[in-house]
Structures are given as structure tokens and as C-alpha cells.
Amino acid sequence: MYTGATSHVLMDAGLEGSLRAMAEMGWEGGELALTHLREIAGADDPDAAADEVGALIEELGLRVPQVHLEVAAMGSLDDAQREADLAMVERHIKLCRRMGLEVGVLHPVGGMPATLAEYRRVGQVRIESFARMAEFGAQHGFSIAIENTMDTRGDEMSALGRRLFGAIIPELHEVIDAVGADNFGICLDTGHTNVQGISMAEAVRQCGDRLIATHIDDNHGVKDEHIEPFRGTIDWESGVAALREIGYEGIFNLEISPARGQPMDAQVHWLEGVLATTQWLLGR
Amino acid sequence: MTPAMWTAIVVELSPVEAVRSLADIGWEAFELSTEHLVMIADAAIPEQAADELREVVEELGVAMPQAHLLISANVATADDEARQRDIAAVMRQIELCARMGIEVGVIHPGGDRPATLVDQHKEEGRRIESFAQLSVHAGERGVALAVENMNDAKAGATGALGRRTFGATIPELHELIDVVGAPNIGICLDVGHAHVQGVPMAEAVRQCGRRLIALHIQDNDGLSDQHLAPGRGSIDWEAGIAALREIGYEGIFNLEIPGERGLPVDLTLRRLEGILATTRWRLSR
Numbered sequence: 001m002y003t004g005a006t007s008h009v010l011m012d013a014g015l016e017g018s019l020r021a022m023a024e025m026g027w028e029g030g031e032l033a034l035t036h037l038r039e040i041a042g043a044d045d046p047d048a049a050a051d052e053v054g055a056l057i058e059e060l061g062l063r064v065p066q067v068h069l070e071v072a073a074m075g076s077l078d079d080a081q082r083e084a085d086l087a088m089v090e091r092h093i094k095l096c097r098r099m100g101l102e103v104g105v106l107h108p109v110g111g112m113p114a115t116l117a118e119y120r121r122v123g124q125v126r127i128e129s130f131a132r133m134a135e136f137g138a139q140h141g142f143s144i145a146i147e148n149t150m151d152t153r154g155d156e157m158s159a160l161g162r163r164l165f166g167a168i169i170p171e172l173h174e175v176i177d178a179v180g181a182d183n184f185g186i187c188l189d190t191g192h193t194n195v196q197g198i199s200m201a202e203a204v205r206q207c208g209d210r211l212i213a214t215h216i217d218d219n220h221g222v223k224d225e226h227i228e229p230f231r232g233t234i235d236w237e238s239g240v241a242a243l244r245e246i247g248y249e250g251i252f253n254l255e256i257s258p259a260r261g262q263p264m265d266a267q268v269h270w271l272e273g274v275l276a277t278t279q280w281l282l283g284r
Numbered sequence: 285m286t287p288a289m290w291t292a293i294v295v296e297l298s299p300v301e302a303v304r305s306l307a308d309i310g311w312e313a314f315e316l317s318t319e320h321l322v323m324i325a326d327a328a329i330p331e332q333a334a335d336e337l338r339e340v341v342e343e344l345g346v347a348m349p350q351a352h353l354l355i356s357a358n359v360a361t362a363d364d365e366a367r368q369r370d371i372a373a374v375m376r377q378i379e380l381c382a383r384m385g386i387e388v389g390v391i392h393p394g395g396d397r398p399a400t401l402v403d404q405h406k407e408e409g410r411r412i413e414s415f416a417q418l419s420v421h422a423g424e425r426g427v428a429l430a431v432e433n434m435n436d437a438k439a440g441a442t443g444a445l446g447r448r449t450f451g452a453t454i455p456e457l458h459e460l461i462d463v464v465g466a467p468n469i470g471i472c473l474d475v476g477h478a479h480v481q482g483v484p485m486a487e488a489v490r491q492c493g494r495r496l497i498a499l500h501i502q503d504n505d506g507l508s509d510q511h512l513a514p515g516r517g518s519i520d521w522e523a524g525i526a527a528l529r530e531i532g533y534e535g536i537f538n539l540e541i542p543g544e545r546g547l548p549v550d551l552t553l554r555r556l557e558g559i560l561a562t563t564r565w566r567l568s569r
Contacts, residue, residue: 116455116491151436151447152482159491160453161482162436168445170401197437197446199399206401206444222439 001243002063003278004253006215008033010267011258015039015053019060025272026279029063031213031253032101037067037092046095054099065251066103066145066187066213067096074133075110075126075165077118086129090136103143103213105187106133108166108175112158119159126165127178134181145187145213146172148203150195150224167196169206176210185212189255190234191219191226200239204246211248215255226257228274229281236281252282285528287563288536290352290500292317293556294549299323299337305549307344309557313536314341315498316351316386321377330380338384349536350388350430350472350498351381359414360394360407360450371414375421382425388498388535389422390430390472393451393460397443404444411450412463419466430472430498431457433488435481435509452481454491461495470497474540475519476504476511485524489531496533500540511543513559514566521566537567 007030010018015036022030032053043049057064069092072085093104108130110122133144149166158164165171172186186207192215193203204211218232219225229236243252254274259267289311291302299320306314316337327333341348354377357370374391381389394411398404415429422429434451441447451457454471461469471492477500478488489496503517504510514521528537544555 115487153438157482157484159483159487160455161478163448163453163481168448170445193446197440197442198444199442202400202444 001249001252001282002028003275003282004029004031004063004251005271005274006031006033006068006253006255007036009254009256009258009271011035011260012264012267016056019056019062021268021271023060023062025268025275027062027275029065029251029253031105031251031255032064032067032096032099034068034070037069037095040095041092047098050095050098057100063251064099064101066105066253067101069093069104069106071107071109072129073109073111074106074129075108075122077113077121077125082125082129086132089133093137093140093142097140097142101142103145104137105145105147105213105215106130107147108149108172110165112156114159116159123165127175130175130184131179131181134179134184138181138183143183143185143212145185146175147187147215148172148189148192150192167192168198169203173210185210187213187215189215189217190239191215191217191224191232194219194221194232194234195224197221200234200236201242204239204242204248208246211246212250214251214253216252217255226255228254228256228277230277237284240281240284252278254278285534285537285567286313286347287311287560287567288313288315288347288538289556290315290317290538290540292319293541293545294552295319295545296549299333300340303337303340303344303346303348305553306556307346309553310560311346311556313347313349313538315390315536315538315540316348316381316384318352318355321351321353321380324380325373325376331383334380334383341384347536348384348386350390350538351377351386353377353389353391355392357391358394358396359391359418360411361396362398362403362407362410367410367414371417374418378418378422378425378427382427386427388428388430388470390432390498390500391418392432393434393457395450397441397449399443401444411460415460415464415469416466419464419469423466423468428468428470428497430470431460432472432474432500433457433477435477452477453483454488458495470495472498472500474500474502475524476500476502476509476517479504479506479517479519480509482506485519485521486527489524489527489533493531496531497535499535499538501537502539502541502543511541513539513541513544513562515562522569525566525569537563539563
């Protein structure tokens, strides 16, 4: 395992500034944030922008294997919306490959269908969408990681009430089993499982050899705070031990909220402290 | 649909006294509560106590088609001794129910919220095995089992599936019934549990469909399981009752409302007169 953080961790510095600062501090890698992916895709010449970022990553010697893809309507019953989103993700995957990225994280979005019949249709559409993305990814040497979600506590309800598909790891395995593609695995968000009430160690074991990406973040088990390890209630020691136990050797990628609003030097100091703690955690 | 009352609303009274008191103020149908079923099972001669209650029900011309089997029974627990003890107690209660002419026994799906997925799968196996065993015992006595929906925990609960509780969604109950494959297992829909879960009563009723054989009617604010009388919470009763008619449910409309307890019995009975009037009005619309 090696240290990494999602590139929005120094949001105010921009993508280049963030990556340069992270490399200088000693971060070994990172994840390209969705906000930065959108900037690249929205450039006048997206291919050239992607090539520039790819060159920068190479120059800095960072390992940036994963990217947070668009929160696409994978299970939407709105055909036009779903098609538009999937086409966009396909364009983004091409850009990701230009940058040398290998794994794209996607959420199992499916809205909150009001009836059981709709809920089941959403499930089928979700599988079809992931199958299409996995196939497209395979054609471009790229893998797809489906990320775990959390059951809701708000007013939005589906036919299963507050349950949200993908909040438990077995539901992710169901999608992967149904798609049956070698380049399709899991991105474990440790904060989401903590809110769901699943220990990190157990969640890691449930992912097993399908774990191909990580969103490492902490919280107090009540809401999704995306704070750095040890600021919440996750048992990091047993969680990291479980990652070793299953043989995970990928990026230990912190998807934490940036310390925006503070002077940049304060943000950098904060991130240096986060790195030191992460190195200590992984070095134990 | 006939308005019905769960007898533990006056748990201070004996089973016979409870039925007589409730019938006196106009209630025509009942669910025999766990508490009263336990009183009968613990009587010096349980069969005699059961026969006495049956005779009173017949004398009064009321109906008591369902009972709540042991509410604390956990037929899926990993504690073998406790599970066997609970199964034996439930079987004994089923025998007494049959003697009283009770046709449906409500039972919870049970479970311990295991910490690992491996243990979660083992628990599922135990649940299926227990329900298979109980359904045979009940079937031989002309009794049906109604497995009741639960709700997920809010926060603080942990397990291999986190806060999720087996049976909090209706499809999970159908899965259990499908696997057990016995003709005498159906669903008891607790509309308050569904409401806390975030499933509208009408949708929950439709999800149960023809397998709906018992009801726990109660209201709440959608946040916690309050077991209040209909109308005191935020359930959409008009749509829910319309859905019951739509699926052809003709059983009792049984109120399980411990949230209305806490007063002396005579005052509870006064309150229940009003609740009966309101329930009749809801069902007549």
C-alpha cells in the first residue's frame, strides 16, 4: 500500500498546484478528483489538457491510478439522461487513459424508485449500465470500481424506504457477479461503511480480492464527514490490518474535504500533518 | 375489514377480563397479545385457561382470529439453547392458539445482527430452518404463521450489514417465505414499522399482496416506533386503507397501540371508545 489523496485536497491551489505540493510533501500518489476531471473535459482542447496533466504526473513521479468519474445516472429510468451520462463517462474514460489513469470510481446511482416494480427495473438498468462501462473500459485498458453508498436518513424514500442500493458490500458483489467482467471491482469508502455501521475491517474482508480502489475517510458514525483518519471513530489499526490480510497493495487514498478558506501555507501544513499520520498508520 | 384491538392494551387485566372489557365498549375482534398468551400458558392448567377464553369469545359473539406469539422469541439466534427454548415456547403457544380457535400467529423474524458476513449467512440458515420447523407444527394444527416486518436501526447499531435489520423490507419477508415454501406462512404488516422505515403504508400493503394475513395498525411520526392510534402520527391512512381494499384484504384491522397505554384501565377504556369510533369512520370512507 502507498499513500495518496484525492487531488481536491488542496482545492484552492488548482490541480497543478495540488499535485506539485503533494509530490513535494512526499505523498506517493493520488486520485484525480471529479472537479479536476470536469475541468480537463471542459477545456478548449480536452485531449491537450489531459496530455498536460499526464505529463505533469510523470514529471512529479506520482502514482495516480484512480479517478473519481462523474456521478452518472447508472440506474436512471430516464433513458435520455442515462444515455447522456454514460456517453460523458465514456468520453472521460478516454481522457483518463491519456493521463495514464487505470481505475474509475462510479457510484451505483439509481434514484429513489417509489414502487417495488420500479426498484427492480432500476436494478436491471444499473447492471446494464455497469456492463456497458466495464466493456468500454476493457476496450481501453481501464477498470471500473463501484463505490459503496449509505442508507439515507433524510426525507427521500424509495420502495424500500431509507435503504439505498449499495450501502452494503454484498449488493456491490451482486452487480459485479451479474456483469461478470474481469475489470470490474469495488471502491471501498471507509467513511460510508462507518456511517452504515459496518466496521472497516469487516468491510475490507467483505470486499476481498475485488477491492481495487479506496476512499479513505473518517467520521463519527452519524454523518458522512470526510475527515482525515483518527479524527472520527473508525478503528484504523484493525482496518489497515484487514487490508494487509486480503493482500491489498493499491493506493491508500484519502478522500477528505479540503481545508478551504485558510491561507495556503496553513493548508499545506495541515496536509503535511495528515501525511505524517498516514505514513505512521501504514508503517505500523 | 373489522376494527380489532390487541388485548395487551389492558394488560393489567386477565385475558378473559380484557376481552370482556373491550367487548363491552364495542370492540368486536381481537389479537390475543403475547402477554395474555403467556398468562394462559403459565396458568395452572393451560388447556383449561385456553378453553375458558374460547368460551368467552364465543359467548360474546366476538372474533379472536390472531395472536402475537412470544414477542421476545428469537428463532434465528446463534445461541442454540436460547433458540431451542424459544422454539419450544412458540410451539406450545401454537398448540394453545389452535385450542382457542386462533388461526394466525404473528412472529418476528429474529436475528442478532452478526458481526461478519459468514455469521450473517449462518443466521439466515437458522432462520429458515426454524420457520420450516414452526410452519409444520402450526400447519398440523390448522394455524398459519405471519412473519412481521421490522425496521432498520437508526444509529449506533453495527454488524456485517451495519444498521440493516432483516425483515425491515417486505421483499426480505417474501424471500424467507419463498425459501421455506410452506403454504401456511404469510405476512403481518406492521404499518408503523414500515412508516419508520420510510415505506408508505399503501406501497407496503401492495408489496405484501395476497400474502398479507395479519395487520398491526399503529401510527408514528416517521422517526421512531411509537405505536400510537391511527391519526396521531403521519401515516396516510386513506391511501393505506384503499390499498388494503385494492389487494382484497378482508382480515381484521388490528390496532397494536401500546403508545396509548399508561392510564388507569377505566380511562384507557374511555379513550378506546373514541379510538373505535375513529377507526370505524376511517374504515367506512
